[in-house]
Amino acid sequence: MSIASDLIRGHTESIILSHLHEHDSYGYQINKSIQEKTNGQYELKEATLYSAFRRLEESQCIKSYWGDEEKGARRRYYSITQIGRALLEQNKLDWQHAKELIDKLI
Amino acid sequence: MSIASDLIRGHTESIILSHLHEHDSYGYQINKSIQEKTNGQYELKEATLYSAFRRLEESQCIKSYWGDEEKGARRRYYSITQIGRALLEQNKLDWQHAKELIDKLI
DNA sequence: AAAGATACATTGACAGGCGAGGTATCTTAT
DNA sequence: ATAAGATACCTCGCCTGTCAATGTATCTTT
Numbered sequence A, B: 001m002s003i004a005s006d007l008i009r010g011h012t013e014s015i016i017l018s019h020l021h022e023h024d025s026y027g028y029q030i031n032k033s034i035q036e037k038t039n040g041q042y043e044l045k046e047a048t049l050y051s052a053f054r055r056l057e058e059s060q061c062i063k064s065y066w067g068d069e070e071k072g073a074r075r076r077y078y079s080i081t082q083i084g085r086a087l088l089e090q091n092k093l094d095w096q097h098a099k100e101l102i103d104k105l106i
Numbered sequence C: 001a002a003a004g005a006t007a008c009a010t011t012g013a014c015a016g017g018c019g020a021g022g023t024a025t026c027t028t029a030t
Numbered sequence D: 001a002t003a004a005g006a007t008a009c010c011t012c013g014c015c016t017g018t019c020a021a022t023g024t025a026t027c028t029t030t
Helices: A012-022 A027-037 A046-058 A082-105 B012-022 B027-037 B046-058 B082-105
Strands: A062-066 A076-080 B062-066 B076-080
Touching: A012 A027, A012 A046, A012 A062, A012 A076, A012 A082, A012 B082, A027 A046, A027 B082, A046 A062, A046 A076, A076 A082, A082 B012, A082 B027, A082 B082, B012 B027, B012 B046, B012 B062, B012 B076, B012 B082, B027 B046, B046 B062, B046 B076, B076 B082
Parallel strands: none
Antiparallel strands: A062 A076, B062 B076
């Protein structure tokens, strides 16, 4: 891993929303995708991932449904909602803004 | 203010160290400086600031001494140590790295 | 005399990350 | 056959950083 929790904190939800913005997905796959995209430099801890799912679903940013796997472990799929899309857009703006401020300050 | 706590979280110490890297300073001045540099878009909350001072001094990244004000409120000045300088450099590297990763992921 | 700025400090609540633990299924190697 | 490892889900409770609220004291401006 190689990135401190406190640097990623606050981005967990955006990362999930961004992935779901491309296509519906499930927890395990999202995490694998993160690892691939970052060449193994980052991964979400499972407890972090699932608690983020809970928050996002509660705030109606995502919805979930069970996949219809014939075999293998069951998968709970998530899809992003309009509310989620709006939050993602706002979070992206906030991130661009935060980057500038932090670059000024350190 | 206009930047979420969770986006700045983990940068508080770097911001303080960066300021002290320029010259010794005290809490109130550091915060004023942050507000100026960001055109009022960001400020550290006092409780956040002083708890960061405590952590940084405990980890020997900064040292403190009382100013010799003839008048006005007393000031506790801080200076950065070698350990603090090293941490600042590392934090800067981590930040560059984190920026790239987050940009990839959201 | 009151209000506001300067300057410090503490307490306790809150929220997100995560280590540790648990369940169940399928595949691969021995 | 059996063990190991991958896939896939989930929860509990701790830790840590942020911050609202509160308190102290001094100086300046109205």
